[in-house]
Every structure is written in structure tokens, then in C-alpha cells.
Amino acid sequence: MPRQLHARHDSFALSRPFRIARGVKTAAEVVTVTLAQGGLVGRGEAVPYARYGESIESALAQIEAVRAAIEAGADRAALAALLPAGAARNALDCALWDLEAKVDGIGVSARLGEPAPTPIATALTIVIDTPEAMAAAARDVADAPLLKIKVDANAPADAIRAVRGAAPEAALIVDPNESWDEAMVRAMAGVLEECGVALLEQPVPAEADAWLAGYASPVPICADEAVHVAADLDVVAARYDAVNVKLDKAGGLTEGLALAHAARERGLGLMTGCMVCSSLGIAPALHVARLSDWVDLDGPYWLREDRQGGVRFEGGYVLPQQEGFWG
Known part of the structure; x- marks a missing residue:
């Protein structure tokens, strides 16, 4: 069944500045991915990090570069060969986990043989x-x-x-x-x-x-x-x-x-x-x-x-x- 891939930049304002040795953040800048298939939607999120040479723009470009493969049905194993480790692959990988859970009716915890997460x-x-x-x-x-x-x-x-x-x-x-x-x-x-x-x-x-x-x-x-x-x-x-x-x-x-x-x-x-x-x-x-x-x-x-x-x-x-x- 064909999939539809959507990726966008979302920004979440912080309640207070987040200051570390590398600088100060006042917002969380993330890439949000959705994968739609048969009326079901899987979601994933990633935070591109400049320390690793990443940006919102570069992550979105990486995702766009593998759009055809993902929409044609590439799974998580195939994704690992399509993209290097990093934010773009994270957003897609997590969206695939979520989509698999919804399509198969088997939650991630059950797929991993674990109980549901607890506090x-x-x-x-x-x-x-x-x-x-x-x-x-x-x-x-x-x-x-x-x-x-x-x-x-x-x-x-x-x-x-x-x-x-x-x-x-x-x-x-x-x-x-x-x-x-x-x-x-x-x-x-x-x-x-x-x-x-x-x-x-x-x-x-x-x-x-x-x-x-x-x-x-x-x-x-x-x-x-x-x-x-x-x-x-x-x-x-x-x-x-x-x-x-x-x-x-x-x-x-x-x-x-x-x-x-x-x-x-x-x-x-x-x-x-x-x-x-x-x-x-x-x-x-x-x-x-x-x-x-x-x-x-x-x-x-x-x-x-x-x-x-x-x-x-x-x-x-x-x-x-x-x-x-x-x-």
C-alpha cells in the first residue's frame, strides 16, 4: 500500500533559557515527520544539531532525498542503508516504528517483548x-x-x-x-x-x-x-x-x-x-x-x-x- 511522507520544521518556545557551555537556546527547533498509509499515520521527531554539522535545512533535504524509497515501502533496515546516523534518520526511523505499530496492531512495547513504559x-x-x-x-x-x-x-x-x-x-x-x-x-x-x-x-x-x-x-x-x-x-x-x-x-x-x-x-x-x-x-x-x-x-x-x-x-x-x- 502506498505511503505519503510529510516533513516540516516545528518550533517550540522554551519557558526559560536553556544555557550550556555551547550556547543558549530559547526554542526547540525540530523536524517532524509523518508517514500516512491506509488512513493510519506514524510520527517521528528529530533535533538537528550544529555540533554534528546538521541544520533544519540539511535534515529536511536528507529526508527529501529518500522520499521515493520511503513512500515505496522502505522499512527500517532499508532506511539504515539509505541515510547515515543522525537527526534525519531518527525522525524517519521513529515514524516507521509508530506506523508499524498502527498497521500491525502491535505496540512497540509488545514488539520488543516488554511491558508498557512506566514512570x-x-x-x-x-x-x-x-x-x-x-x-x-x-x-x-x-x-x-x-x-x-x-x-x-x-x-x-x-x-x-x-x-x-x-x-x-x-x-x-x-x-x-x-x-x-x-x-x-x-x-x-x-x-x-x-x-x-x-x-x-x-x-x-x-x-x-x-x-x-x-x-x-x-x-x-x-x-x-x-x-x-x-x-x-x-x-x-x-x-x-x-x-x-x-x-x-x-x-x-x-x-x-x-x-x-x-x-x-x-x-x-x-x-x-x-x-x-x-x-x-x-x-x-x-x-x-x-x-x-x-x-x-x-x-x-x-x-x-x-x-x-x-x-x-x-x-x-x-x-x-x-x-x-x-x-
Whole structure:
């Protein structure tokens, strides 16, 4: 049966600025894909990321380039050969999962042999600001089980200590977004240990991380920008203790699950992360989150208004989307 593919740019205003070492966001800029077949519609979403050479325009162009194949019936396996890992493939892959679920009448959870998603603890992000403002933000969510602290190379110790003081019971992830160098990582080791940080995420640029293979960190170090797909693990496993699976990097739920399982087989810790996105980007990621040690899926938490029927956030937990929303 023929399909109809539609792809567009959607923008979701944020309720407050999202500031990290790489810059500031005031809106989530996403690509939304719909695949219609026989009166049924599958949906997917992706966030093109400039760090990986992507833009809204480039992602839409990639999707357009495979339109004929997708509309002719290409499945997820064929898609993996048509497009490289990245945002464009993610939007299409997740739309295919959703469409398959509706056409076959078998939900994604059932297809994977799993129960339906349940509420799961997610990191709530404390973005870069003054230590006082970061402490105030942490105090507002101090009862959440997990917080992620965004830092850069400008007095990160002050920020981390401020958040820890405001949220003494929360587990902490520190994320410099590649803004540190080797000297700073080594200098910050005592502060991370002092503050009981659970995980240090991608402290140095992915292109300058070879030295991590010989570094004995007091805190586990998680790869983010350094790992996209399962094939990256041959290098990453020697340098990091854990990996952050993001569907936008992996190119969809299909490769995201493959990366998660491959990481587990190597004894690596596992995080599921996201870009700043709507619930349509989070719903598929929940199927990786259930496999993970740490979950960071608070993208929609930052939106002024999310897609109707999406996930909800309560007390540091992400609650699954309403039935029929996706998958």
C-alpha cells in the first residue's frame, strides 16, 4: 500500500533559557515527520544539531532525498542503508516504528517483548548561571532523585558546590559539554568526589579524549559526543565507563537499542539522553531508558507548551505519553 511522507520544521518556545557551555537556546527547533498509509499515520521527531554539522535545512533535504524509497515501502533496515546516523534518520526511523505499530496492531512495547513504559526517574537540568541562581534552581527541585548540572570552564567548582548545597540528597550528573581540558578534569577530581557526583559526562572534546584511556577517575565518565552508534564502542569502551544513547545521534530507536545492548555486553554503564525537544522525541527514547542506569529525558520539561497527549513530569519522574500518542 502506498505511503505519503510529510516533513516540516516545528518550533517550540522554551519557558526559560536553556544555557550550556555551547550556547543558549530559547526554542526547540525540530523536524517532524509523518508517514500516512491506509488512513493510519506514524510520527517521528528529530533535533538537528550544529555540533554534528546538521541544520533544519540539511535534515529536511536528507529526508527529501529518500522520499521515493520511503513512500515505496522502505522499512527500517532499508532506511539504515539509505541515510547515515543522525537527526534525519531518527525522525524517519521513529515514524516507521509508530506506523508499524498502527498497521500491525502491535505496540512497540509488545514488539520488543516488554511491558508498557512506566514512570521513570529522569534528570532535571540545572543550566549555567551564577552559583546563586543555580542553587535557587536546584532548591526548587531538590526532592527530585537526579539532577544534571551544566557547567563550563568558568568556576565549575562553585556551581557544583552550590547545587550540592541546595540539593543534598539528589544524585548529581555534571556535564561540561566538552568545555574542559585534561588539566581541568584532573583539577576537578577532588571537587567531584567531595560533592558525591555520580557521573561526569563528556568533559573534554571528543576529538581530544584519547588520554582518558589511561586516566583513573574517581567518578565514572560517560561518553556523549564521542559515541553515536554501536560501531563507536571499539574506541569508546577503552576511554569511558558509560555511554549516553541519544536517538538523534544514533539515527533512531533501531540503532539506539543496538547501541544500548552492545554497550551492556561490554560492561559499560548506560544513560539515555535527549536534545531539547517535544514529547514526540521522548516517547521512543523511553524504550531505551528502561535499560539504563541514568535517564536524562527532560527536554519537554523546558517547553512553554508541549504536543498534546505527551509525557508529563512529576517529582523528578517522567510519566509516559497518553495512549495513541506514539508507538
